[in-house]
Amino acid sequence: MDVNYTQNGKLQSxxxxxxxxxxxxxxxxxxxxGAIILGIVLIVALAVMGLLVAGMVTGLAAIIFGxxxxxxxxxxATDYKNRFKMDVVGALLSNVDQSLTIQxxxxxxxxxxxxxxxxxxxxxxxxxxxxxSGKIGNTSIYFAEVHAEYKTETQGxxxxxEHWHDILKGIVFVADFNxxxxxxxxxxxxxxxxxxxxxxxxxxxxxxxxxIVELENEAFNKNFVTxxxxxxxxxxxxxPALMDxxxxxxxxxxxxxxxxxxxxxxxxxxxxxxxxxxxPLFKSLLNADALNEDLSVxxxxxAIVQELDLNTxxxxxx
Amino acid sequence: xxxxxxxxxxxxxxxxxxxNSLISKKNQVANAFSAIDVMVKKRFDLIPNLVEVVKQYTQxxxxxxxxxxxxxxxxxxxxxxxxxxLAIDQQLGAAVKGLMVxxxxxxxxxxxxxxxxxxxxxTESEEQIAAAxxxxxxxVTSYNNAVMMFPGNMFAGMLGYQxxxxxxxxxxxxxxxxxxxxxxx
Numbered sequence: 001m002d003v004n005y006t007q008n009g010k011l012q013s014x015x016x017x018x019x020x021x022x023x024x025x026x027x028x029x030x031x032x033x034g035a036i037i038l039g040i041v042l043i044v045a046l047a048v049m050g051l052l053v054a055g056m057v058t059g060l061a062a063i064i065f066g067x068x069x070x071x072x073x074x075x076x077a078t079d080y081k082n083r084f085k086m087d088v089v090g091a092l093l094s095n096v097d098q099s100l101t102i103q104x105x106x107x108x109x110x111x112x113x114x115x116x117x118x119x120x121x122x123x124x125x126x127x128x129x130x131x132x133s134g135k136i137g138n139t140s141i142y143f144a145e146v147h148a149e150y151k152t153e154t155q156g157x158x159x160x161x162e163h164w165h166d167i168l169k170g171i172v173f174v175a176d177f178n179x180x181x182x183x184x185x186x187x188x189x190x191x192x193x194x195x196x197x198x199x200x201x202x203x204x205x206x207x208x209x210x211x212i213v214e215l216e217n218e219a220f221n222k223n224f225v226t227x228x229x230x231x232x233x234x235x236x237x238x239x240p241a242l243m244d245x246x247x248x249x250x251x252x253x254x255x256x257x258x259x260x261x262x263x264x265x266x267x268x269x270x271x272x273x274x275x276x277x278x279x280p281l282f283k284s285l286l287n288a289d290a291l292n293e294d295l296s297v298x299x300x301x302x303a304i305v306q307e308l309d310l311n312t313x314x315x316x317x318x
Numbered sequence: 319x320x321x322x323x324x325x326x327x328x329x330x331x332x333x334x335x336x337x338n339s340l341i342s343k344k345n346q347v348a349n350a351f352s353a354i355d356v357m358v359k360k361r362f363d364l365i366p367n368l369v370e371v372v373k374q375y376t377q378x379x380x381x382x383x384x385x386x387x388x389x390x391x392x393x394x395x396x397x398x399x400x401x402x403x404l405a406i407d408q409q410l411g412a413a414v415k416g417l418m419v420x421x422x423x424x425x426x427x428x429x430x431x432x433x434x435x436x437x438x439x440x441t442e443s444e445e446q447i448a449a450a451x452x453x454x455x456x457x458v459t460s461y462n463n464a465v466m467m468f469p470g471n472m473f474a475g476m477l478g479y480q481x482x483x484x485x486x487x488x489x490x491x492x493x494x495x496x497x498x499x500x501x502x503x
Contacts (some may be wrong), residue, residue, distance in 0.1 A: 179442070214456050231456075232353055235449035315442040316435070 011091040018088065019285045021080045026281055028073035035066030084279030085130065092295055093132065096302050100134035102277070107131050107144035108172050116174075116267040117186050118258045119167050123148035130277045136302065137311035143173040143301055145275065170255075170272035173301055177237070177266040178310050180317045183229035185213075185237055187246070189256035190225050217243040223250055224259075237261050245308050252300070264317075268304070272297075337473050343461040347482065350454040355400065357450045358393075358407045361443040365390040365410075368436050372417065375427035379420060386413050404485070407447070414440060455484040 039062030046055025085104040093100035107128025114122060126148050133142035148167040153160050213226040213234045220243040228234035238246075250257050255271040276297050283290060305311060369383050392398065393406040418437065427433055462481045465474040473479075 179445075214460065216452065216456065231350075232446070232449050232453045235452045236446055239445065239448075314438055315445070316438045 008091065008095060011088070011095075014087045014091065015285045015290075018080065018083060018279075021076065021083070022279070022281065022285060025073055025077045025080050028069055028076075029281070032066045032070035032073065035062050035069065037066075039063035039066065081279045085277060088279075088285075088291065089130075089277045089294060092291060092298060093134075096295075096298050097134055097136060099136070100132060100298075100302075103131045103133075104129060104277075108142075108146055108174070110148075113146060113148060113172065116172070116260050116262055116265075117184055118172070118188075118260050118267055118269045119148070120188075121150050121167050123167055124151040125149045125164065132298075132301075136305045138313050139178070139305050139310045140176045141174065141301075141305060143171050145277070146170065146172045146269075166271075168269050168271055171270045171276075171297070171301070173268040173270065173304060175266045175268075175305060175308075175310055177261060177264060178313050178317060179237060179315050180264065181230075181233050181237055181261060183233050185226065185228040185230075185234045185261040187224045187226050187238075187259040189258060190223060213238075215243065216240075217247075219247050220244075223247060223256070242308065249304065249307060266308075266310070333473075336470055340461075340464055340470055340473055340477065340479060343457070343464050344479065347454070347457045347461050350450070350457040351400065354404070354447065354450040354454055357443065357447045358403060361407070361440070361447065362390050362393055362410075364436060364440055364443065367432075368414070368440070371430065371433045371436060372421070372427065375424050375430065375433075376421075379417060382413060382417050382420070386410065386417070389413065411444065451485050458482045458484050 039059040041059075042062060043055045043059035046052065046058070049055075082104060085102060089102050093102060107130065109128070110123065110126045113126065113128075126146075128144050128146045131142060131144040133140075135141070147169045149164045150167055152163045152165065154163065155161075211227045211229065213228045213231055215221060215226060215235070215238060217240060224246075226234060226238070246257075246259060249268075253270050254273065257271075258269045260267045274293075276294050280290060285291075365386060369387055372379060373383060389406055389410045393403050393410070398406070418440075421427055421433075464470040465479050465481055
């Protein structure tokens with residue numbers, strides 16, 4: 001695995017080529033938006049001076065000029081973004097593992113996201129992109145960026161107001177799990193509500209949620225609440241070793257992860273603070289650290305299979 | 319008067335809740351135990367096939383195979399207590415583990431698909447039994463907490479419920495089985 005992408009000659013030539021594109025797009029954007037801003041300033045300034053008609057004529061001309069520049073560069077801008085994903089992220093991927101590929105327009109479909117039961121809230125608005133898939137050893141994996149939100153409404157002075165809240169903004173990682181199972185097991189980060197539910201399940205059995213699994217790993221219970229349709233199966237999946245490994249993974253992740261085991265797959269949701277695998281506009285592609293963040297996310301995802309020991313196929317599932 | 323009645327009703331509901339909770343925890347322990355039993359039986363059923371396949375390829379493992387067959391026969395007998403059955407299962411597990419290691423000396427057997435299937439089914443059943451045992455222990459711990467802590471202990475005294483023993487953790491429960499260790503590849 002070649003960690004240092006700066007050594008990769010092919011990637012370097014793609015980056016140099018794209019850097020020219022980036023500068024072109026950036027300068028067109030600067031000119032286009034600059035002209036639009038200038039137009040607005042002209043209209044306001046000349047109107048204040050009492051020259052409204054002159055202001056409208058010159059201002060509108062500047063705005064139209066800016067619009068034309070932006071329109072003419074829009075294809076090149078889209079092309080730049082796509083080529084960055086296909087060629088640059090694609091090259092980073094094959095540096096990490098030959099089998100990994102990216103499909104920028106595809107993702108994890110909403111139906112699968114709902115079925116994964118990673119979260120209890122169903123999304124009202126959903127978008128996904130940058131599907132990366134491959135096979136690491138014996139384990140097929142795929143992951144994509146997902147933004148799932150739900151809506152609440154409040155009655156204010158100005159009528160109904162919509163508020164959007166994140167369910168997940170980050171990456172959903174899916175791996176073919178190495179053991180057979182039939183039920184659904186979900187591991188969610190512990191929050192106030194689930195802690196109360198777990199307390200009831202533990203102390204007042206008849207009022208508690210019977211799907212809660214009380215596991216023997218204290219550190220694991222401190223971070224997560226586990227739900228399952230099958231108590232024994234949940235323990236079959238969550239061996240003491242896997243619980244330890246999930247705790248470690250959770251510590252390495254920026255925010256608390258959620259994990260589920262559904263339809264013979266393992267799903268992990270990683271909330272992230274920013275959108276990855278996007279072409280930079282204001283930063284040079286030739287900077288030594290330009291791709292470091294994307295690359296570290298890729299390495300993080302790639303290492304999961306190893307960390308969770310998913311390549312050990314000693315059970316009947318091959 | 320009404321307040322007294324309300325308090326009496328609340329106390330009654332609370333009492334029923336605790337009582338039912340104790341009963342259901344005890345039932346759950348029994349349930350969890352029978353789950354181990356099911357898993358152990360499933361594993362015993364693998365033995366005849368395993369012995370047959372190994373027999374075809376090996377000449378020197380006769381003693382181990384006889385021991386394994388005997389142990390299975392003992393476990394399937396009519397007069398075995400549940401506790402004995404678990405103990406036999408442990409011995410059987412150790413014997414088969416030994417057999418799996420000596421299989422290294424028989425390349426033909428190692429390449430046999432039938433044997434490979436049996437081997438992975440065996441590992442799977444091992445982990446399933448470990449999971450069932452952990453489930454049993456979780457149920458027992460939950461039951462013991464209810465029986466020993468206030469206010470459950472009052473009802474437990476009246477019902478004659480005693481705390482139960484958890485099963486000692488086996489090697490498989492403490493660590494994940496590593497393919498390398500098991501098959502020595």
